[in-house]
Amino acid sequence: MLTEEPLHPYRMQRLIKERGKDEVINVTQRASLYQTIQRLEREGLITPQKTVRDDKRPERTVYEITEKGRDIALDWMRAILSTLTREYPEFPAAISFLPLLTPDDVASQLELRAKAIESELCRIDNALQEAQAVPRLFLLEMEYLRALHAAELSWVNSVVGDLRAQRITWTEEWLKQIAAKFSIDPKFDQD
Numbered sequence: 001m002l003t004e005e006p007l008h009p010y011r012m013q014r015l016i017k018e019r020g021k022d023e024v025i026n027v028t029q030r031a032s033l034y035q036t037i038q039r040l041e042r043e044g045l046i047t048p049q050k051t052v053r054d055d056k057r058p059e060r061t062v063y064e065i066t067e068k069g070r071d072i073a074l075d076w077m078r079a080i081l082s083t084l085t086r087e088y089p090e091f092p093a094a095i096s097f098l099p100l101l102t103p104d105d106v107a108s109q110l111e112l113r114a115k116a117i118e119s120e121l122c123r124i125d126n127a128l129q130e131a132q133a134v135p136r137l138f139l140l141e142m143e144y145l146r147a148l149h150a151a152e153l154s155w156v157n158s159v160v161g162d163l164r165a166q167r168i169t170w171t172e173e174w175l176k177q178i179a180a181k182f183s184i185d186p187k188f189d190q191d
Contacts, residue, residue: 002046010030
């Protein structure tokens, strides 16, 4: 946002929300935003331009981006857009531990998730519908989130179907057999 014009952190937070960027940028904790601002300033990527005081509000420092900051931001954008990186969201981690629950419990929890995803898809669809006059360029992150949620919903529903039809199932005894079959030789663990 500082590439557009100098701003104070509160205005940055407001613009992020007004523009719907809070869908992909977590600004719920103002303290986190201020910590980020401090780090950017320490690293010479932004610099204070002036301090302003409006009406009865406290003083606010207006920041501007430095040339170094602009260069690093553009390099970061190019790297993020072009490079696939490993991310570690919680949901796949939970999936890796499904056997801790029973198949019926997993199916029930995933059905609840499917309903939540459907609700989120409706919310995104409504937001996109309301923003029809906005050029697509400014809605691409919402389109991306919608595509991710739609793909996840399809996958969740297929797993629920397989759990309910018992095409995916497990018991404690079966899990022990699989663990024994695929465990690494215990001699290697003694070192």
